[in-house]
Amino acid sequence: MEDFLSAITHEGLAGRLKRLSDELLYSTRAYYKSTGLDIEPNWHLVFLLLERQEQMTITEISQELKMSHPGMVKIVNGMKKKGYLLSQSDENDSRKQLLSLSEKAKNLLPEFRRHWDAGIMTMQQLVEDSPHFLDELRNLELKFAESNYQQRTSENLKTL
Amino acid sequence: MEDFLSAITHEGLAGRLKRLSDELLYSTRAYYKSTGLDIEPNWHLVFLLLERQEQMTITEISQELKMSHPGMVKIVNGMKKKGYLLSQSDENDSRKQLLSLSEKAKNLLPEFRRHWDAGIMTMQQLVEDSPHFLDELRNLELKFAESNYQQRTSENLKTL
DNA sequence: TACATTTACGTAACTGGTTACACAAAAACA
DNA sequence: TGTTTTTGTGTAACCAGTTACGTAAATGTA
Structure with missing residues (x-):
């Protein structure tokens, strides 16, 4: 190659x-x-989150997945359209939309899980002879959390 | 985090x-x-390619960067609109569009290069204490070139 | 209590890529 | 030479994310 x-x-x-x-x-x-399977790639993690915690708001999910909330709105709308998500507004705070898995979603989860497990195997195989990859990826994430590309590059420009 | x-x-x-x-x-x-700088992030590599080789077609560039040709058409159109690229049709093959850097692009390249160099420094700093990252990233790419996620996961499903 | 600020969500407009399809030119071939 | 196949490019429709902006509800505060 x-x-x-x-x-x-x-x-x-x-x-x-x-x-x-x-x-x-x-x-x-x-x-x-x-x-x-009638799902999109990025729905996977929303299913996992809502399995772990029964009700979550859009803001909570987008923070958990470190994604902008408008991006999450689109994903959630897609999942609602397919009937995988239910929403109900919070009694104490009418701005909040509490999302949860529908019966359809819960029924299909075992089937989904088989395919996700196969996918996890793929990712394991992929990194199995790259023993430092996950740790070093983490390093990169932490470095960027400290100071991102823009900030670092602006600094570096001064030294040239 | x-x-x-x-x-x-x-x-x-x-x-x-x-x-x-x-x-x-x-x-x-x-x-x-x-x-x-009046450029987009993904233009960088097109500039580099056309600096190395004066004339290239859209198909050649998209293959070199492993990107679909419609995607490259969009990038090239954007760069043309800003006046960075010239195109001329091939004498021997009228389908081909030979792309090259305009005078404007050539004049601005030294300035661009300063910023790209600062960016290269950033990437070096980013991976400097992750000594295996680049090699292991290469591993992953090679593995996917052999057999992609879909193929591997379909195989893995059978073993579950 | 009135007002300012923050929070939750939604929408619009944009970039950046993809697949699917169309079509003409070139190349291969019978 | 006539016909089929391949190649190069373009366009349309789609999905995935972003920033920027708006608005209403909740919260903080003087």
Whole structure:
């Protein structure tokens, strides 16, 4: 695999990460399509969260998954349209929309879980001979949490 | 940093990669905006390719960057609109559009390069205490090139 | 209690990628 | 040479996320 992005190492790193995550996204969607599961790749984690905690608001979910709330609104609307989510407004705070799994979702969860487990196996196989990958990915996340690309690069520019 | 995605390890890996690459994308855009550079994050690599090789077609660029050609059409149109790219049709093959850097692009390249260099420094700093990251990222790419998520997961499902 | 601030959510407009389809030009081939 | 296949590009429709803005409810405060 000749690869311009790999050849230019640090310059291509952002693009490679994007490529990899896009590939995962599209391949996961193709997998769901081929197996007839009527879900989108990004719904998975919402199912998991609502299984762990029965009722959550959009804001809570988006914070937990570190995603913007408008992004989460779209996901939730999609899941509602398919009948996987119920919403009810909070008695004490009418702004809040309490989301929970529908009966349909609960019934289908065991089937979903089989496929998710197969996916977990795939990810395990993928990193099994890259023993530092997860730890070092964590390092990167922590570094960016400290100071992001923009801040770091602005600083670096001054030193050039 | 408590993190649901990190806690569930393999199950959250795809999401973490997406988060990281999105963060890089948006932070890079913010950087360009703050410094007044009139370019988009993904144009960088097209500039580099056309600096290395004076004329390239859309298909060649999209293959080099492993991106779909419609995606590249959009990028190229954006760069043309800003006057960074010239196109001329191939004498021998009228379907082909030969792309090259405009004078404006060539004149601005030294300035762009300063900022890209600062960005390279950022990426170096980011991985400097994660000495296996690049190699192991390469591992992952190679594994996916062999067999992608969909194929692997379909296989894994049979073993469950 | 009145007013200012924060919070929760929604919508609009945008970027960035994909697949699916169309079509003409070039190449392969019978 | 005529026909089929491949290639290069373009367009449409879609999904996934963002920022920016608006609004109403809740909260804090003078």
